[in-house]
Amino acid sequence: VGAGPGGMQAALSADRRGHRVTLYEQEKKVGGNMRRAAIPSFKQEVQRLFDYYKHKIMDSSVEVQLGTFANINLLEGGDYQVIVVAVGGHTAMPCIDGLETVDAMEAPKILERGTVSGENIAIIGGGLVGCEVGWYLRQQGKSVLVIDKVSKEQLMPKEHPTNKAVLLSRLQKAGVELLTETNVCQINGGQLKLGLANGSDETRSVDQVVIATGFAPRRHLWERLHNSHLDQTAEIFRVGDCRRPGRFFEAINEGALVGNN
Missing domain, CATH: 3.50.50.60 (FAD/NAD(P)-binding domain)
Known part of the structure; x- marks a missing residue:
């Protein structure tokens, strides 16, 4: 849940291992804050990173659901064995x-x-x-x-x-x-x-x-999941800023670790 760098990497890693993966993103574009960070003209490295992930997701077997708010009701109806929460942070x-x-x-x-x-x-x-x-x-x-x-x-x-x-x-x-x-x-x-x-x-x-006073984790979905029956039927992980605000590569590493295991 969440198509920022951590969510995309988790989806790609799980897809490469042969899992059936659905990636939900409430915005109409992938990338999250990585997409926004690439906008200033001197951020070419971030732009290349964003382009890489955007194309990798498009070329993968991951089912991408853009403009979709993944709430508890949607997730409960999906019969998911693993849920990765990657919804990022909010401005503190x-x-x-x-x-x-x-x-x-x-x-x-x-x-x-x-x-x-x-x-x-x-x-x-x-x-x-x-x-x-x-x-x-x-x-x-x-x-x-x-x-x-x-x-x-x-x-x-x-x-x-x-x-x-x-x-x-x-x-x-x-x-x-x-x-x-x-x-x-x-x-x-x-x-x-x-x-x-x-x-x-x-x-x-x-x-x-x-x-611009930094970010705080978005914890709402994580907490709701652990207070639902999904806590008993699915493995639940969180990666990226919704776990601990950090850098893009930290979110990517966390996503890879979850997706590969």
């Missing part, structure tokens, strides 16, 4: 006073949508996704502010130092403003009250707030 929304007063967008969805309304954009979260979306929007001529509570040295701790340096250099050259050691204390409509590193406060006016 920060606890900010007044966040509900704005129509904040989740960063990955911007890549899918292509742009945002307004010219002055504030991105809360300076991790890999936040910085890439900041660069992407700056290429469209938007004025972009990326805010994170950690220091510049602590940004993107899981990234290779060279990759991190290249991305930060891209942001600087593009004119993206990066505010580190800064807290978003309050949001009131288009007004952001910031707590700066020097202890002072500052208010910024923005047209759009973007949330």
Whole structure:
């Protein structure tokens, strides 16, 4: 359940071993966040990885059901012996006073949508996704502010130092403003009250707030399965971000391990 990198790899590995595999995806395209991550023009390696999996799935015997929400009722009617939950994660929304007063967008969805309304954009979260979306929007001529509570040295701790340096250099050259050691204390409509590193406060006016504060596992289906009779009739596994948010290759390795065993 879920056609991101982990789900596709699990399906392909099981298919190669001769199992009858159905792959459910509630979106109308495969790829999940890997597809979205490949959109910025400098992400050619991710694009090649996505293209590889898309074509491998198309050339396999896996039955792909796109635009299908695999709920408990559907799975109970399928007589499945093994269920692999690979539904990914969701944006971990920060606890900010007044966040509900704005129509904040989740960063990955911007890549899918292509742009945002307004010219002055504030991105809360300076991790890999936040910085890439900041660069992407700056290429469209938007004025972009990326805010994170950690220091510049602590940004993107899981990234290779060279990759991190290249991305930060891209942001600087593009004119993206990066505010580190800064807290978003309050949001009131288009007004952001910031707590700066020097202890002072500052208010910024923005047209759009973007949330890029990381991912949390989607646990709902996993929990529902274990509270249903399927827990007794099928082996149930989970891979990728719905187990523990991580990198694409971690999800792929987990999918291969489940599919091959």
